[in-house]
Amino acid sequence: MTVVHTRSGAVRGIAYDGVRAWRGIPYAQPPVGVLRWAAPHREVAWDGIRDGSRFGNRAPQQPSQGLGFGVSLDTDDEAPFEEDCLYLNVCAPEDAAEGARMPVQVWIHGGGYTVGSGAQFIGDGAAVARRGIVVVTFNYRLGALGLLNLGGLLGPAEASAANNTLRDQIAALAWVRENIAGFGGDPGNVTVQGVSAGGKSVVNLMAAPAAKGLFHRAITHSGGDHVATPDATTSLARRLTDLLDPPGGDLTRLRDVPAKDVLAAQLALADGIQATWIWRPTVDGGLLPQRPTRALAAGHAAGIPLVIGSTGNEAGLYHLMDPTAADHTATIRHEIFGTGAEQAAATYAALHPDSTPEDTDRMFMSDERYRASTLRLADAQAHHAPVWHYLFTGPFPGLPEEFWMFHGSDIPYAWGLYEDSAEPAVAVLCHGVQDAWTAFRRHAVPQSDHLPAWPEYDPVSRATMILDTAPHIAFDGACPQYKVLWADRDWTPGTWWPLP
Template sequence: MPLNTEIETAEGWLRGRQYREFLSWRGIPFAKPPMGQLRFRAPQPVTPWAGARDALRWGFAPPQMKLATMQGVGKYQAMSEDCLTLNVLAPAEPSSKPRPVMFYIHGGGYLLGSSATLVYGGQSLVERGDVVYVSLNYRLGALGYLDFSQFSSHQRQFDSNLGLRDQIAALEWVQRNIAAFGGDPENVTIFGESAGGNSVVTLLSTPSAKGLFHQAIAQSANAGVCYGKERADKWARIFTDHLGADSEHAVEALEDTSVHKLGKAGLEFMRDALQADPGTLGYAPVVDGDLLPLAPLDAFAAGTTHKVPLIIGTNDREAALFTRFGDDGMPLSVDSINKMFANTQPELLAHMIGGYSRYPDKRALEDICGDAMFWKPSIDCAAGHSAVAPTYSYRYDYSTRLLDVLGMGATHATELIPVFGLADTTFGKAFTTLGGQRGMRGVSHRMQSHWLGFARDGKPMSTWPQYNPHDRLTMIFKDHDKVVKDPRPHRRLAWEGFRGYR
């Protein structure tokens, strides 16, 4: 039977809409609004509703800088702490069997982002792959990724890893409800980029997420972004200092401060945290001994990640984007490199730097930064996970003339254009104004074929072999894709001995 736009979920009826060949439901709550006494608490179950609830518009964006919520010229998405919503997009055409589910987690450094961003629409994936696409909002910044549990008492509890808990709650919603939308709860692929990629490797390392997904794709995951309680507690105190509250008054300040003032304090906190610890994000998951017993890099090394197939990879020139547009958290100078590796044995640091022949010029600093924050952690994850489940490694090298002229090449996040099939959209065409649209269409077709095949069958197309730490076969996406054995071995060997740098 064809899907109807009115769907009954475990929490109540939802009213969506049809446009073109798609059925869409937006702004679906998967947890109670985390406001008032629920601020800084784990997500709580939604209160069921009577009648059909409209699911026609995007939910609120998580509180963040207004500029990051832009949806057009002079148009911004409204923000609120009441942001725990998700969206479902499905083919209007009926299917005789449940469809694979692709569950996307947006990036933005755990500080920015929204599922309503046009890039993440998912229409091309749904159309090409006959899948059900789900995207979500989760708490960001101090509301989602600072750990204030040191201030907990019998009267007031503060939970850790709130953004991660939000993602788990959304995946639990999928298990309860996605069959009503034509999706297969036994075939869910999580995928994400940047902080979303880091979320994927963190979910793979979170025991309570077991069984909630069946494949995983981590794009440009900075898998080292997960910190211990000592650093988390220090950062929480720095943040409350910026609220003007000592430890005795921290609870009152965290409960009563407006979202606007929390955001202002968060920017001041980020400045201090990044100056003190170059290469960190400031906002990140925490090894709390409860929800997350091991940092992802340690879980991958120990072989304790969930035994599901994994695609993981990075882009050729990850850090070039941050050189161009600025990011104080990126160690893009000799001083910040030295500070980031201050606790490293000098001979180990010298060996690593020796892998970059042009050090200390700008390109070498970019390469070191990109490798430290994205590539090295990703190949460590690939090596560890390949011992427990099928693993596939890639590097995205495709660039357009415009990106080359700008000095960025295949930099951070540029693979989103082909993955989401955006080559022929206004956004995608902006990257090919100096040529390259035909090549972009080609790489998009091939990447989507791999991503969709993986979501359907648990493996990409047959041209992409599995990764292992012996031959390190890696798919290179370019004008003409190729599989390379151990790409950039000299740089990989330069990093031997490093188990993270934090």
């Protein structure tokens, strides 16, 4: 079954190493010309059989500066960066048959909404597919081309522009619902999973009424509640459009500006690691009615089981890639705790007496950006569905120990990239994560013979699976400062680096 018929035409995939893969399938029309900054339109049907052997174009972006996983995979590194980027990929077990009704995993890539692609680092997701899962990855619009709040400048006719990244994700999920049975997947058992901006996207989808019914389980790695107000995104849109030169200075002709110039203006505002939190979805009262934490607390994702977690040294990656990140700790602490900022620093020192001030500052920044936000989301959803929380503290093979537990370092384990590691403890941990995630996709409960029994999370005990070479259960979210400082604190994460 290498030829599959989709709603818009037939596509021929490839077979290798126990899987079949179909790449570069359009799930919407190219968002170019008059469709730039428009909501995604259904893809145009094609005649004949489409070649599905190559990955589709990646969204325009600055090449990623992130750390790789040190694993050689057939990824989309050669795919061009083009505005025509709304493509997805499907990977299924080699023996999958149409109508087989296998669980489906839809992966949402990370990259701060500014870089990345569905296949980056993970290829087709073959290790997961070989476990009897149909894997879907996809590209979506990034940065200003996906999140520019033109509605704040030009009025309701351009309202969709602020959240087209989220609309693209919903369109991809709608394609899955209509087509995945032809690849052997079960449209009634879809898990959405993502890391970083992809993890944030998962909870945004949980909060978005338009995504209701398109998925049934959720896994989020190092995500959080990172959205923005209309005023904030309108201000950002004004700063960006001031750098552009539409014909006659007419903002209604922004679609005539080349995509490379839009990207150049975006990078002039912020590039590299400093750009990772500039662009974000807008709480617009429509597609995204309210912040995800509040939506989950109100039961908007009731009945959606959730696995959610983060890593032990989230901020370490940012401090490595831009040492000035550490310079902003005092400012961020004061923005959140005001006159209690010094007491907050003292609390970290008291709870972690063996750590240096630099260590506790890094803990604070990790909590502010990921861990505390993750626990607040877990608290909110646990009132309405089963939740399991984890903290990843395992090795990052091939890198010195000071790089372990960095942001995203659990992803190779989630994709089975270390199942054949020469280090037995790493291989066992990878199998444990793979088992647990596979069980969750199948039966909505994560479990593995390589892990201890994993209790459900609740806002009192906050049971947490510590994913390490000696996995165990901890309580209080494995974060004693959370209960003391963060549980009742309401803040909107901004950027660490101010815009120029």
